Amino acid sequence: MTDLIQLGEQAKKGARGLALMPTKQKNDLLLQMAQMIKRNQLAILEANQKDLDQATENNISETMQDRLRLTPERIHTMAEEIIKVAQLDDPIGKVDHMWQNEDGLLIGKKRVPLGVIGMIYESRPNVTTDAASLAFKSGNAVILRGGKEAFHSNQLLVELLQETLTNAGVSPYAIQFVDDTSHETAAELMRLTDYLDVLIPRGGASLIKRVKEQATVPIIETGTGNxxxxxxxxxxxxxxxxxxxxxxxxxxxxxxxxxxxxxxxxxxxxxxxxxxxxxxxxxxxxxxxxxxxxxxxxxxxxxxxxxxxxxxxxxxxxxxxxxxxxxxxxxxxxxxxxxxxxxxxxxxxxxxxxxxxxxxxxxxxxxxxxxxGSVFGFGAEIGISTQKLHARGPMGLNELTTTKYIIYGDGQIRE
Amino acid sequence: MTDLIQLGEQAKKGARGLALMPTKQKNDLLLQMAQMIKRNQLAILEANQKDLDQATENNISETMQDRLRLTPERIHTMAEEIIKVAQLDDPIGKVDHMWQNEDGLLIGKKRVPLGVIGMIYESRPNVTTDAASLAFKSGNAVILRGGKEAFHSNQLLVELLQETLTNAGVSPYAIQFVDDTSHETAAELMRLTDYLDVLIPRGGASLIKRVKEQATVPIIETGTGNxxxxxxxxxxxxxxxxxxxxxxxxxxxxxxxxxxxxxxxxxxxxxxxxxxxxxxxxxxxxxxxxxxxxxxxxxxxxxxxxxxxxxxxxxxxxxxxxxxxxxxxxxxxxxxxxxxxxxxxxxxxxxxxxxxxxxxxxxxxxxxxxxxGSVFGFGAEIGISTQKLHARGPMGLNELTTTKYIIYGDGQIRE
The missing domain is CATH 3.40.309.10 (Aldehyde Dehydrogenase; Chain A, domain 2)
Structure with a gap:
């Protein structure tokens, strides 16, 4: 069984470095990730074929197999989506305005990463690169737990993203993969309160329901649309x-x-x-x-x-x-x-x-x-929130951040 | 045992009317609530005396009794705080900007109430009027569940606020009180997923911990400060x-x-x-x-x-x-x-x-x-969020709202 505590500790380390990484470096790394995906098209197709063979063995429907299937074009699109994320405005570090209060304190609300994001998702392998690139650009470490149907595709994609980081001398812990698709491990991830700042489930109604019922970490509910x-x-x-x-x-x-x-x-x-x-x-x-x-x-x-x-x-x-x-x-x-x-x-x-x-x-x-998200002009989205807290509707980079108040004083004490 | 389902259904009705109430009417009602509190000072002191007598009987510490104790000045301050909330800017209905996307859709993000807010809190009776007035001004129905120590004070305060609404011909369900301080009822409130949009616990570390562990409704964690x-x-x-x-x-x-x-x-x-x-x-x-x-x-x-x-x-x-x-x-x-x-x-x-x-x-x-909240310039606060999702730091009126995208088209369909 995967040691989620270890993944969590590594993610916290990865998150700390990533939170302070300059935008230019994040963008360069994203472009290198896109190149890495393009260069390894054949290996990705091979890994995907393993998933497709397994799907055929398990009598998975043709519709589902189509969602799972990667083609040279789809791989190219995955890489292009990463490039688009590199081109998006970086929300981190923004302070919309500062004000001086009556004590003379200069107060601002600064946009900062959430920290460590967990993703539980189903079938389509492109969610792996979409979620990883959005989390990375917004300064968050991510722990990805994809569905068993796309296991081989997802695993190789994360390896390629990690390799890009390692090649650049950066900690690969910013993007991690849970190489165990059991329900037990998923349930453990939902209760990883000491390490996850938020868990985003993306998939069918039954997945969302399971996460709502079992999770003790904060979640952002996505997706179901009646x-x-x-x-x-x-x-x-x-x-x-x-x-x-x-x-x-x-x-x-x-x-x-x-x-x-x-x-x-x-x-x-x-x-x-x-x-x-x-x-x-x-x-x-x-x-x-x-x-x-x-x-x-x-x-x-x-x-x-x-x-x-x-x-x-x-x-x-x-x-x-x-x-x-x-x-x-x-x-x-x-x-x-x-x-x-x-x-x-x-x-x-x-x-x-x-x-x-x-x-x-x-x-x-x-x-x-x-x-x-792309229709609304956010460039990309990690999912569509159907809850009211934190984020509602398509979630772009901004929705993967939080804020902290930064306060500059010169010795103020409170009466 | 209190019928929380009934309170929840009533709250939903109350919330629907309140969401559409013009700011002027909300402010007028808040001013009338403040008057109602001031006019009923003696009755409030009497109810509070019952709580204090009980506290003495139960050997509650003097520090705790002081938190519980109302005086003519403290009651006056409670009323003044409600007046301050009436004077605050109403966040509801604000659309910071709208944009036209490439399909010609005019898209805006409009600030709307969360819906129904649950509050579980301890000892100090002024939390009752603070939370009720902030929820009311931000267009949310609220279900208040105070601690057993302040039961009589809290109950009368809510009755007075409801009477103000009834006198004005408005539904009193916007502000409701759980007249049962058992742990069982609190636990049921924490799982009232069909009715509560958010639950805000305000109190000691043990209360917050209990809510985090038991709640299935979305919560905003407040308070503990190491x-x-x-x-x-x-x-x-x-x-x-x-x-x-x-x-x-x-x-x-x-x-x-x-x-x-x-x-x-x-x-x-x-x-x-x-x-x-x-x-x-x-x-x-x-x-x-x-x-x-x-x-x-x-x-x-x-x-x-x-x-x-x-x-x-x-x-x-x-x-x-x-x-x-x-x-x-x-x-x-x-x-x-x-x-x-x-x-x-x-x-x-x-x-x-x-x-x-x-x-x-x-x-x-x-x-x-x-x-x-008041130091930061938000006028008042319902608590200080120590979590990263939705709100972080002092929570004023704005933090008691969410948004919805409103989209004006002229027949657009998606390619």
Missing amino acids: NHIYIDKEAQLAMAVDIIVNAKTSRPSVCNAAETLLIHSEIAPFFLPSIEQALVEHGVSLHADARALDYLETATLADETDWDIEYLDYILAVKIVDSLDEAIDHINQHNTKHSEAIVTDSYSASQRFLNEVDAAAVYVNASTRFTD | NHIYIDKEAQLAMAVDIIVNAKTSRPSVCNAAETLLIHSEIAPFFLPSIEQALVEHGVSLHADARALDYLETATLADETDWDIEYLDYILAVKIVDSLDEAIDHINQHNTKHSEAIVTDSYSASQRFLNEVDAAAVYVNASTRFTD
Whole structure:
């Protein structure tokens, strides 16, 4: 069994050096990491083939195998993503403003790394390089625990990143890998309170649930998105169709895809047939409530569980509501606080929706698919937070930092 | 046993109304709460007398009784603190800036309430009105669970605040009280994941520890301060004496008081006798390491546990170090990440200390006693966070909020 205490102690050492590393040195090392990945394409493909062979042996679905599969292009993209992180603004050391208080103390809030970040994640190997590069640029040591499916790929990727650091005479402990994919070791990592400043789980709903229940270290919950599109009675039909089709079908397996369509009863009779036609053309099955069923030809009757499922598939729940209030109530009761959208031409409906829906990202007249760090302009993201503390929505470099107050005095004592 | 589920459901309703309440109305209600407290001074004193009688019966120490005791002045101050909160800037609704992304989406990050805040706290009744007013102003419903010592005082105070809301035709569920001080109910509150957005424990180290171990709701750890003053070899003697005396003795029972003095070996022989004299005059006992003991007349030998104790008393641990590195290492190993100070005239030592010490507040040439929301200019605070996620250091109104992304589109779908 992996000695997590040892990894933790090494990570603390790595973190201390990294916290003080100049931006230029961090960027140079990131560029060297990207080169290292590119130069070792063949070895990475070989390691990945081991994972794919194992997946075939274990009868893993083709969809899952595709998530796992690396190609020369995908490896090139991984390296390019690291280069992008090198190009991002470094948040560390920033002091937005300082003020002098009435005692004459000069007080500032300085942005500093969190320290040691733990990541528990599933299948896709590119999460390894994404998380490592973001943690590194934000001055944090990282302990990576990937899924067993991508074990060989992940392990080699971390070795290459560590080799880059060692070659440059820098401690390799800034980026470490848990070479044990047992549930026991994962559980131990979740309780590594003396070493981890935060644990970020990234994966399916069951992983997130397990981490929430078992972790004693601070966590940032990411990902699950039971997202709604509400078509208001003042919506334009063409826009409504485009947005719902895009939100459901452009990439059904991701967390910012739509899972439920709510539609106002006044327009349902006219809108639902057009919406159904467009969705069916894209291979979507509809699970509709009894009222919506009247206007749909291909739908099956939804049951109460449909309102809470993140299908991540070509399935959409459909429900008729009689008012904006009913739509907002339904969303706030069933959503996972990720991304929600209204389609409307009513100013007041748009404002009420923005104000009253509780979610990380609330849209008017746009697809929920835009909730993404690169779309928002953060360059890259380590995940999308669905919790309210610390960070909410796409988490870029800034969300991997904390602050400390620095106070300059000249002998002040308190009355 | 209190029905916490019911309190939780009511709090959610209260939170929804409060989140949308205009600032002017919140401020008016806060001013009315302050009036209500002032008008009911006699009833509050009576309720407090019940708590004091019980404390006498239970042989509670005079120090603890003093923390518990309300006087006409203290009640007046409680009301004045509520008025101060009314005068603070309302963080809710602020959007620092909006940007248009390459898809033409207008994206902003809007400050919104957390939702429902739980508070578990000990003894001092003024925490009730402080926490209630800060939560209210920041648009959050609050569920207050005070200690059994102040039960009657706390209960009446919450009744008065609720009466103010009811009189104004507003839901009283914004401020609720758990009228059951059992550990079982506290433990249930710590696991009220469907209703609490955050739980803030405020009290002694054992309370914080219990909450950390038992809570499944997100928590913000507050308070414990094992704080150090490091006297560098380039320090001025008079400033060093003033700062250490102030940090230790101006209010030993609070979390920003100093608990350990670290002193450079080069100056220890000359500085320690003067420092000892000043501290002994203030009634402080010293627990010193073997080397420091040589220069001290009244000290006893410290053991390893002394470096980790938050005495909250007229006791100070003293240790000689041979370098700034040794001081920083000792602090980072033993501190609780609260407040740390260096006394020095060396520019490079001051910068290294600020950069390398890991704490919420790091001081050069000032007493640690300044770590406080009002000193920092936040008007009031609900506690001092010693964790790294979400908030660090004194938490004012802003730290009781989160954000949501609001996105204005005109039909955008994602490629």
